[in-house]
Amino acid sequence: MRAAADVPEYDEERARTAVRELLLAVGEDPDREGLQETPARVARAYREIFAGLRQEPGDVLTTMFDLGHEEMVLVKDIEVYSTCEHHLVPFHGVAHVGYIPNADGRITGLSKLARLVDVYARRPQVQERLTTQIADALVEHLEPRGVIVVVECEHLCMSMRGVRKPGSRTVTSAVRGQMRDGATRAEAMSLILGR
């Protein structure tokens, strides 16, 4: 995995050319009226969809407070839009991100947890890696006592093509530190499941 600093600048012209080629390959006429602007549009959209390649978790985990709060913090139902690296079609769903601050009570802004999800979702991804990267970034930057990340997504590569099983959801989790302890993990899971 390349570090953000080593990722070359986004090449919009190259993306435009590639999309035009793809349209030709599937048998479309990229010069017909409805498609003339499509390579440029897709190239702009891909800049946004893959913007996370040029971001590091440290870019978003900027705000830290010492509130002395040492109990669990959990943000549920963070919407996830990512792109399956096997088929380049979306997978989407929600992420639940929780942590137990360290003894200093060092916490971050709630929105930063959602921004962190986006840093890793806006890359060609697999759900397992997305899940562990979020957890490991929190461990590195917050040095918390524990972390839990649960991601639930529908993969369009399983719905709109291939095995064609719309509605199936894949659930992945990454649990670190004290969040692995039975009672703590059970508390986090009951908060995530809303019971």
Ligand SMILES: Nc1nc2c(ncn2[C@@H]2O[C@H](COP(=O)(O)OP(=O)(O)OP(=O)(O)O)[C@@H](O)[C@H]2O)c(=O)[nH]1
């Ligand atoms: N583990 C994992 N697999 C994924 C993810 N996204 C897509 N896949 C799977 O990646 C696999 C790629 O399998 P291949 O056999 O190489 O590709 P394929 O012929 O298009 O496979 P089908 O989707 O079964 O038609 C498929 O089983 C997908 O369901 C993901 O996030 N995690």
Ligand SMILES: [Zn+2]
């Ligand atoms: Zn796929």
